[in-house]
Amino acid sequence: MPPNQRSKHLKPVRLLLALLVLAGAWMGFCCVVPPSMKHVKSPRRGRVYNNCVAIVYSKHYQMSMGGLERLHSFDIRKYARIYLKLNTAGLLRPEDVFVPEAVTEAEILLVHTRKFLMSLKDSPTVARYLEAPVVAPVPNALVDAAILNAFRYSTGGTILAGRLALKHGIAINIGGGYHHAKPDAGEGFCIYADMPIAIRVLQKDRLIRRAMVIDLDVHQGNGTAVCFAGDDSVFTFSMHQGDIYPIPKESSDLDIELQSGTDDRKFLKILRKGLGDAIDRARPDIVFLQAGCDTLKGDPLASLAMSLEGIVQRDAMVIDECVQRNLPVAMVLGGGYSKQAWEVQYASIERTLKKYGITGGRPPHPRRNPTGKEKLYTK
Numbered sequence: 001m002p003p004n005q006r007s008k009h010l011k012p013v014r015l016l017l018a019l020l021v022l023a024g025a026w027m028g029f030c031c032v033v034p035p036s037m038k039h040v041k042s043p044r045r046g047r048v049y050n051n052c053v054a055i056v057y058s059k060h061y062q063m064s065m066g067g068l069e070r071l072h073s074f075d076i077r078k079y080a081r082i083y084l085k086l087n088t089a090g091l092l093r094p095e096d097v098f099v100p101e102a103v104t105e106a107e108i109l110l111v112h113t114r115k116f117l118m119s120l121k122d123s124p125t126v127a128r129y130l131e132a133p134v135v136a137p138v139p140n141a142l143v144d145a146a147i148l149n150a151f152r153y154s155t156g157g158t159i160l161a162g163r164l165a166l167k168h169g170i171a172i173n174i175g176g177g178y179h180h181a182k183p184d185a186g187e188g189f190c191i192y193a194d195m196p197i198a199i200r201v202l203q204k205d206r207l208i209r210r211a212m213v214i215d216l217d218v219h220q221g222n223g224t225a226v227c228f229a230g231d232d233s234v235f236t237f238s239m240h241q242g243d244i245y246p247i248p249k250e251s252s253d254l255d256i257e258l259q260s261g262t263d264d265r266k267f268l269k270i271l272r273k274g275l276g277d278a279i280d281r282a283r284p285d286i287v288f289l290q291a292g293c294d295t296l297k298g299d300p301l302a303s304l305a306m307s308l309e310g311i312v313q314r315d316a317m318v319i320d321e322c323v324q325r326n327l328p329v330a331m332v333l334g335g336g337y338s339k340q341a342w343e344v345q346y347a348s349i350e351r352t353l354k355k356y357g358i359t360g361g362r363p364p365h366p367r368r369n370p371t372g373k374e375k376l377y378t379k
């Protein structure tokens with residue numbers, strides 16, 4: 001199609017998409033958002049469970065593109081689903097949550113290039129990073145408000161989780177884990193390299209010298225590996241399926257490749273064997289755990305064969321090891337593309353809260369049924 005005809009053809013498409021995004025944002029903020037989400041005001045101090053576990057979340061993690069976001073394989077509502085179930089199960093109240101600010105440009109520039117920041121002003125480029133062609137024709141101001149803003153808040157959440165882990169021992173960001181983002185480009189649904197940014201912020205503030213990233217998402221943490229290539233102060237450990245994206249792989253300090261079909265028994269055996277030595281080699285002041293649950297059997301983007309219980313045990317193995325070593329650990333959620341993904345990560349967070357955050361393992365608040373608005377919001 002000649003360029004002038006193409007731009008004529010694109011105009012109504014852009015207008016329609018803009019209207020859809022605005023309608024979605026309006027619905028999201030005015031009609032459907034449940035009151036418990038509105039209470040999550042930004043930024044705000046929360047409550048540390050048992051002086052040990054802190055939960056980080058912001059209502060700004062949600063992306064709203066007028067329903068278009070549902071066309072993507074990433075269930076962006078998984079963060080809200082996990083947050084709301086923690087509320088209805090009596091494990092959490094909105095006032096217990098630590099609410100982050102968005103990451104600042106200066107913080108982003110500790111890892112990313114200015115050229116990369118400029119590239120985000122081009123919607124087709126953002127669409128390529130997110131593997132979401134539907135984003136390409138959307139006006140950039142709306143892409144920034146509806147999508148990039150959410151990534152900035154969840155990256156701020158990973159920084160806050162790092163700070164809280166150093167203070168209290170364990171912190172969980174109900175978001176983050178964008179381990180494919182590189183200094184000069186996003187890829188694989190990832191924009192800002194949240195864990196590297198958090199590590200650089202903590203180093204800059206002289207809160208840590210050394211850090212370790214333990215990446216158990218089914219995909220290799222290729223972006224994290226590139227961000228820390230040649231840097232002896234950060235040890236990157238990635239355990240992932242060998243024959244899927246990203247191909248080719250980058251070099252982490254320790255890479256363990258798994259075969260398609262790896263089940264709980266095999267996965268946990270390999271992790272148990274490698275984890276202690278890896279931490280000994282890393283000598284970190286803090287661990288960032290990327291707990292992607294796309295290792296689950298049936299995940300559409302991979303073919304390992306772990307169960308919900310196996311993934312809970314996997315995360316527990318890392319967190320317990322850190323606690324035994326008195327080593328701060330900040331967990332972020334990463335990938336997970338099956339319908340069950342949010343339930344797996346909920347179960348993992350529930351286990352950590354019940355083991356370390358709550359005396360006797362009993363929920364501290366009454367259980368309740370979700371409200372109609374909450375059900376609607378997380379559908």
Ligand SMILES: [Zn+2]
Pocket residue numbers: 217218219292294334335336
């Ligand atoms: Zn993944």
